[in-house]
Amino acid sequence: xxxxxxxxxxxxxxxxxxxxxxxxxxxxxxxxxxxxxxxxxxxxxxxxxxxxxxxxxxxxxxxxxxxxxxxxxxxxxxxxxxxxxxxxxxxxxxxxxxxxxxxxxxxxxxxxxxxxxxxxxxxxxxxxxxxxxxxxxxxxxxxxxxxxxxxxxxxxxxxxxxxxxxxxxxxxxxxxxxxxxxxxxxxxxxxxxxxxxxxxxxxxxxxxxxxxxxxxxxxxxxxxxxxxxxxxxxxxxxxxxxxxxxxxxxxxxxxxxxxxxxxxxx
Amino acid sequence: xxxxxxxxxxxxxxxxxxxxxxxxxxxxxxxxxxxxxxxxxxxxxxxxxxxxxxxxxxxxxxxxxxxxxxxxxxxxxxxxxxxxxxxxxxxxxxxxxxxxxxxxxxxxxxxxxxxxxxxxxxxxxxxxxxxxxxxxxxxxxxxxxxxxxxxxxxxxxxxxxxxxxxxxxxxxxxxxxxxxxxxxxxxxxxxxxxxxxxxxxxxxxxxxxxxxxxxxxxxxxxxxxxxxxxxxxxxxxx
Ligand SMILES: Nc1ncnc2c1ncn2[C@@H]1O[C@H](COP(=O)(O)OP(=O)(O)OP(=O)(O)O)[C@@H](O)[C@H]1O
Ligand SMILES: [Mg+2]
Numbered sequence: 001x002x003x004x005x006x007x008x009x010x011x012x013x014x015x016x017x018x019x020x021x022x023x024x025x026x027x028x029x030x031x032x033x034x035x036x037x038x039x040x041x042x043x044x045x046x047x048x049x050x051x052x053x054x055x056x057x058x059x060x061x062x063x064x065x066x067x068x069x070x071x072x073x074x075x076x077x078x079x080x081x082x083x084x085x086x087x088x089x090x091x092x093x094x095x096x097x098x099x100x101x102x103x104x105x106x107x108x109x110x111x112x113x114x115x116x117x118x119x120x121x122x123x124x125x126x127x128x129x130x131x132x133x134x135x136x137x138x139x140x141x142x143x144x145x146x147x148x149x150x151x152x153x154x155x156x157x158x159x160x161x162x163x164x165x166x167x168x169x170x171x172x173x174x175x176x177x178x179x180x181x182x183x184x185x186x187x188x189x190x191x192x193x194x195x196x197x198x199x200x201x202x203x204x205x206x207x208x209x210x211x212x213x214x215x216x217x218x219x220x221x222x223x224x225x226x227x228x229x230x231x232x233x234x235x236x237x238x239x240x241x242x243x244x245x246x247x248x249x250x251x252x253x254x255x256x257x258x259x260x261x262x263x264x265x266x
Numbered sequence: 267x268x269x270x271x272x273x274x275x276x277x278x279x280x281x282x283x284x285x286x287x288x289x290x291x292x293x294x295x296x297x298x299x300x301x302x303x304x305x306x307x308x309x310x311x312x313x314x315x316x317x318x319x320x321x322x323x324x325x326x327x328x329x330x331x332x333x334x335x336x337x338x339x340x341x342x343x344x345x346x347x348x349x350x351x352x353x354x355x356x357x358x359x360x361x362x363x364x365x366x367x368x369x370x371x372x373x374x375x376x377x378x379x380x381x382x383x384x385x386x387x388x389x390x391x392x393x394x395x396x397x398x399x400x401x402x403x404x405x406x407x408x409x410x411x412x413x414x415x416x417x418x419x420x421x422x423x424x425x426x427x428x429x430x431x432x433x434x435x436x437x438x439x440x441x442x443x444x445x446x447x448x449x450x451x452x453x454x455x456x457x458x459x460x461x462x463x464x465x466x467x468x469x470x471x472x473x474x475x476x477x478x479x480x481x482x483x484x485x486x487x488x489x490x491x492x493x494x495x496x497x498x499x500x501x502x503x504x
Binding site: 147150151152154155157158159193195 | 393395396397398411413414415416431
């Protein structure tokens with residue numbers, strides 16, 4: 001196998017990297033791909049919690065990289081999805097226990113075992129970021145419609161280009177009603193500034209929290225708009241590049257219809 | 267008039283080319299002058315044949331006979347083309363001459379002041395992103411955008427053919443004459459020389475604006491309306 005390593009990063013914290021990693025990873029696994037999601041947030045692991053796998057952790061990424069266990073032992077199989085594996089972070093170590101060179105070596109092993117490997121990058125641009133992007137073939141930059149998040153995403157995009165990685169943008173936590181009222185940055189403005197390829201628009205969705213608490217992957221919840229958006233991102237990553245990007249719309253279509261009828265919609 | 271004959275020798279040559287100007291002291295005897303001219307012109311060899319010679323006796327009038335005599339001698343002996351009396355500049359004609367020197371300079375400025383000018387412009391294409399910094403020794407021209415959180419700095423002017431959203435520092439460290447221009451001017455902060463401005467109100471529509479220092483303040487104006495350089499009389503290297 002000659003898998004792809006995709007780093008999920010943002011610069012700013014709390015914008016949805018872990019949510020995106022778990023969801024896109026699950027969606028690709030449901031498509032039949034063999035997927036590993038790797039928690040690179042050493043010292044602050046939480047991908048395992050989001051996936052409801054924390055009680056199965058025996059070994060972690062540091063053990064696997066340092067050769068203290070086999071890759072198979074560190075990769076925890078998901079409870080519901082067959083082809084999905086989690087490589088958890090170590091909770092007790094410090095980010096500096098790993099270095100980019102080790103990650104490059106480890107990643108070539110991951111490529112042999114999986115179709116897709118997602119690196120859930122910690123916030124910031126320090127060692128944890130360096131380790132996560134060291135071996136990445138592609139990058140997903142997660143950004144929320146906030147000025148600070150855009151600023152950090154821009155910084156990270158610059159750093160990724162400097163490493164010859166062309167990033168793709170996911171805008172997360174969009175509230176369509178706010179965007180329509182002009183109270184939230186629109187993805188158009190964000191793409192204007194960031195000028196990278198957009199790969200998906202994800203709405204703010206209560207199902208995200210529900211999913212974390214019940215352990216049912218977001219992408220398996222039929223009614224979740226965020227889940228559907230992550231599924232489409234997964235399909236685009238998996239080669240369906242022509243799949244159109246759906247722009248989240250506020251409910252209350254009547255009002256919208258009126259606006260477009262009178263030519264007010266921009 | 268200040269003396270033009272400071273040296274002992276009564277004959278001096280002022281210019282060599284297709285026109286030779288001979289300065290001589292008319293108080294010296296014609297014979298002596300002729301000997302001196304002979305030395306001088308023999309030394310010039312082939313350059314004198316057919317040359318235009320002017321004789322400057324240090325005065326606008328008088329000594330016509332002397333000039334004629336020496337002229338005939340030069341034509342016969344050295345086959346010079348013509349011999350004339352040098353026209354001394356009268357005060358008024360000197361002013362005209364001074365003006366024509368200005369004219370000459372002006373024409374040179376208008377037509378070719380930039381010819382031998384080695385300009386110092388750093389021209390870049392692309393987007394300067396947050397956390398990135400571009401520094402130019404003199405002028406900086408960017409075909410692209412400057413994002414919020416990015417910084418562009420120049421010893422001279424800064425021209426952004428795109429959106430300026432980050433920080434721009436022109437005339438670093440003390441060029442208060444420099445400008446910052448952007449097709450879409452919405453900077454976080456601008457600095458020109460020793461002046462700083464922030465929180466400039468953004469124009470509601472995208473217009474080309476530029477910042478410059480006026481009476482100790484940074485002023486932002488519509489570039490096409492102000493047209494600051496369109497008023498210069500001719501193109502000048504900057
Ligand atoms: N589309 C969404 N709708 C609603 N809530 C969301 C959405 N995406 C993420 N969240 C919530 O935002 C919070 C932060 O998400 P997440 O942990 O995925 O971010 P992160 O970028 O991984 O954070 P960190 O930088 O701390 O690792 C979580 O509580 C998550 O449930
Ligand atoms: Mg996270």
